[in-house]
Amino acid sequence: MSVPDLVVRNALWMGDLVDVMVQEGHILGVAPSMPDADRHGGHTLDAKGLMLLPSCVDAHVHLREPGFEYKEDIASGLRAAAHGGIGHVMAMANTSPVNDDSSVTDLMLGQARKHHPHGPFLHPIGALTRDLKGEQLAPMAELAKAGCVAFSNDGQPVLNSEYFRRAMEYADTIGKVVIDHCEDPFMAPAAGMNEGAVSSRLGLRGQPWASEAAQVARDILLAEYLGIPIHLAHISCIGSLNLIREAKARGVKVTAETCPHYLFLTEEAVEGYNTAAKVNPPLRTRADLEAMREAIKDGTIDILATDHAPHASHEKEVEFQDAPCGISGLDTALSQTYSLVRDGLLDMQRFVELWCYAPADIFGLRVCHFLPGDPAEFCLFDPDAKWTVSPETMCSKGKNTPLLGHELQGRVVHHYMSGVEVLNK
Numbered sequence: 326m327s328v329p330d331l332v333v334r335n336a337l338w339m340g341d342l343v344d345v346m347v348q349e350g351h352i353l354g355v356a357p358s359m360p361d362a363d364r365h366g367g368h369t370l371d372a373k374g375l376m377l378l379p380s381c382v383d384a385h386v387h388l389r390e391p392g393f394e395y396k397e398d399i400a401s402g403l404r405a406a407a408h409g410g411i412g413h414v415m416a417m418a419n420t421s422p423v424n425d426d427s428s429v430t431d432l433m434l435g436q437a438r439k440h441h442p443h444g445p446f447l448h449p450i451g452a453l454t455r456d457l458k459g460e461q462l463a464p465m466a467e468l469a470k471a472g473c474v475a476f477s478n479d480g481q482p483v484l485n486s487e488y489f490r491r492a493m494e495y496a497d498t499i500g501k502v503v504i505d506h507c508e509d510p511f512m513a514p515a516a517g518m519n520e521g522a523v524s525s526r527l528g529l530r531g532q533p534w535a536s537e538a539a540q541v542a543r544d545i546l547l548a549e550y551l552g553i554p555i556h557l558a559h560i561s562c563i564g565s566l567n568l569i570r571e572a573k574a575r576g577v578k579v580t581a582e583t584c585p586h587y588l589f590l591t592e593e594a595v596e597g598y599n600t601a602a603k604v605n606p607p608l609r610t611r612a613d614l615e616a617m618r619e620a621i622k623d624g625t626i627d628i629l630a631t632d633h634a635p636h637a638s639h640e641k642e643v644e645f646q647d648a649p650c651g652i653s654g655l656d657t658a659l660s661q662t663y664s665l666v667r668d669g670l671l672d673m674q675r676f677v678e679l680w681c682y683a684p685a686d687i688f689g690l691r692v693c694h695f696l697p698g699d700p701a702e703f704c705l706f707d708p709d710a711k712w713t714v715s716p717e718t719m720c721s722k723g724k725n726t727p728l729l730g731h732e733l734q735g736r737v738v739h740h741y742m743s744g745v746e747v748l749n750k
Contacts, residue, residue, distance in 0.1 A: 331366060339674065343377065350700065351698055375707055379681045385559065386631060397723055398722070404441075404720045407748055410740060412692075415684075465496055507544065508606065523596065529598075549575065560617070563616045566620050583621065583630075585661045588618055591610060633723075634650070634725075640725075656720055701742075
């Protein structure tokens with residue numbers, strides 16, 4: 326019988342106490358915990374009932390390198406991911422230069438291997454069009470060969486529907502999915518504020534929910550006509566959910582994500598011109614929030630993603646209309662969303678599906694199901710640990726979150742990638 330080099334004992338997995346045996350970076354086996362069981366190995370960790378979770382997949386992250394390392398770099402972003410329980414980070418292409426050339430992809434992957442050789446692992450998302458301008462398709466086959474796992478113009482929606490159609494077709498021929506940032510570029514783009522009572526009271530330009538839903542409708546129609554999958558990023562409103570739900574009922578190959586901030590915050594978080602709550606798409610109404618919560622439960626929304634968008638402090642400390650959109654989320658997402666399980670909205674199986682198995686399935690990534698031979702990529706999560714979000718408790722360079730000063734319950738205590746502990750507390 327093979328001898329494990331790591332044994333994690335007494336971990337809570339889907340309601341049962343189990344022992345996890347790891348050998349050479351892979352799962353050797355998982356068995357019910359028993360005090361007298363022979364689990365001799367190179368190293369033994371008693372989890373003492375901590376919750377066992379597969380390493381999460383975050384399908385929507387801005388790591389800023391190359392070009393904006395003062396906001397975030399690959400080393401700091403992946404470190405934040407490790408502490409947040411995220412083992413696979415899909416990084417958007419809006420860097421400088423844009424990731425529309427294999428040399429940029431190579432640079433990103435090289436930095437990830439240099440700073441985090443055992444993980445978390447970086448999976449670049451290639452640009453859909455050259456320089457994200459929507460005028461010329463990017464060389465997707467070349468980018469895929471270099472390591473890009475999907476394609477997106479995130480932050481710069483493609484206005485020309487013919488170009489977008491051709492991009493979907495091109496990506497499909499090489500087995501990759503297009504991720505679309507759904508925003509009408511003429512309806513208050515990147516306003517960072519929902520159009521409604523709060524925007525009127527504050528005297529701010531707001532973006533209507535129809536801006537998002539109009540692009541969702543276009544993408545769904547193209548996916549239906551072409552029979553090609555489409556993934557819709559950071560969905561935020563009821564109008565979009567209605568379109569997605571109806572499309573899925575018709576058998577359209579559409580998947581969608583939402584982010585923690587659309588499940589916990591509303592447009593009222595912007596009161597006082599709070600730039601930490603300025604995000605694109607903007608925080609919506611209480612009715613939208615409740616609808617998003619129902620959508621992650623009933624499967625209309627397939628996955629959770631952070632849309633981690635770090636900025637330097639001085640960039641947010643300006644008048645609201647001048648501040649960039651974005652919330653830093655890698656450090657807080659798992660802790661924040663676990664409250665949905667604690668409150669009974671989600672069960673653990675659905676929670677793990679949203680954060681791990683569904684995104685891995687959509688984008689073709691290998692993750693840990695705790696079967697023999699699976700990659701030993703998992704974390705131990707203490708659901709009772711309380712911590713306060715502060716610049717000191719966040720690993721990301723980006724401290725731009727409306728959660729600063731708030732207490733969260735639940736935190737990653739250990740995180741193993743390739744069978745190696747990747748937390749450096």
